Amino acid sequence: MIYRFSVGRLECVVVSDGQPQPPWEPPLDQYFTPEAGVPEDELQAAATDEGRSTLTCGYNCLFIKTSDGLAVVDTGLGASFLGYGEYIEPLVGKLEGGMAGAGFSRGDLAAVVFTHLHQDHARGATWSGEVRFPAATAYAHASEVAFWSEPLELPSALPHVDAARAAIREFGAKLQPFEHGAELLPGVHAVAATGHTPGHTALLLKSGEEQLLCVGDTFYDPLQLTHPNWATPWDLDRSSSIASRRRILEWAADERLLLHAYHLPFPGLGRVSRNGTSFTWQPVDRTEQVRRG
Template sequence: MSDGQPGPPFEPPLEDFFTPESGVPSEVLRDACHGRSSLTCGYNCLFVNTPDGMAVIDTGLGASFLGYGEYIKPLVGQLEDGMTSAGLSRANLAAVVFTHLHQDHSRGSIWSGELTFPAATAYAHALEVAFWSGTVDLPQAQPHLEAARETIRLFGERLRAFEYEAEVLPGVRTLAAPGHTPGHSAVLLESQGERLLCVGDTFYDPLQLTNPSWATPWDLDLAASIASRRHLLERAADERLMVHAYHLPFPGLGRVQRNGAAFTWHPLTLGMSDSPAPTTEH
């Protein structure tokens, strides 16, 4: 379910995501993007019906957000409208699972100054909670600090700190994906023999599949984020997992295939059947 997806002319420039400081020289980016200059940035929240109740993985930016400029306010904060259309109630949501506590993943749960989902138990990695609760000096973390700390404060005792490889809800298991933030997590969903891998901010654009070593300015540990991306892409390709990518165009669902030492993204659009993709040996 989308919390919003700014389109042209409000799509962010690729050069904001892939910079010389994050290891992508300007000429390398120019040659790789083949004339494309912007990135379609979705905010794809995933609802999961578990035996313990309905859960959501990440919650979007929430309403009345101005952090990226006035233009963004009407373009995000749409999660509640989507829930209403789907017959879901904020009051009945049982759990919120955070891949990490950046504002575009957590603010939707606290944007009004109160809990958006008042009955929900929240889950975030222990390192994530510790990092945002402590002294945060990194400049690239500052825009997210207020929302992260408010999320921790408002959920209080109902925020459960997990470790990697924990089954936080039936069929909902956390996987290691550190680097973007200290406790950044992927989530593996399993039900009736089917699996879905939620990768959070492991990648923002298919360019990071064809260039897995590309990091972004928001990756706090560049080397760790690259290692996590390679590991998850390898697993997704080798196990033919359906993948949920938070920031790819809605609905952010697709599959990953190996292409030599790199990978390719094969999106699943709404209405398509999900037949296994053909494989090619390299």
């Protein structure tokens, strides 16, 4: 799946690494658990209101044509992935095929920007045991690199260790740690969104009067907009993740920012509006090219 749009003079393409369909959509209660602070009765009530018990977990990788070359934000799970069970292997790892469909080759990439180093964002860059994009410089927040380089015993972090360390190891000197506030590439700015991981980063694209905010894993599902205090088992610092989510959603609603949400249904583009103390997701019309930010 490929979706083209623009942010000012920045040409953008969303390429899906996969989007499991029924019966393989994951249950809501795997993402929003009592252990993560979501009361079971509250989740059940929300699910009843929504008329669903699963969420559509997409893997939406964002390509940006900058004046310094082609960049991608996050790289999906990659091929031959079995970490969620055998069923997942044929459903993901679509990024490189999608790139070809969009007219890109692996050698075209000048930059890989990681919102964070969880396996579903980083493994696609190194799943074969080597960097899949040989000409690319990689970017990850300095705290992210430091965290995944140290010994870890947190159960929620352990599934991601191999992919995170592979990205750090395989990119080597071509991995550039950054700080929030930096302009990583022309028109691509790093925004603090910590809590999900220590260096979790949103990316603000700016060109002329137009903007797009790539939010990474700030939220997995529209239910985290109607219930912004809901965390997930993968949020390493629950309170910080909730604070980041609220701050970003308030900003996005007030400024009417166009958002790119990695895990929402393809292409993961939309805007949010306030509804009291909660928010509502408004997906873009996929039949129209997005022009305004």
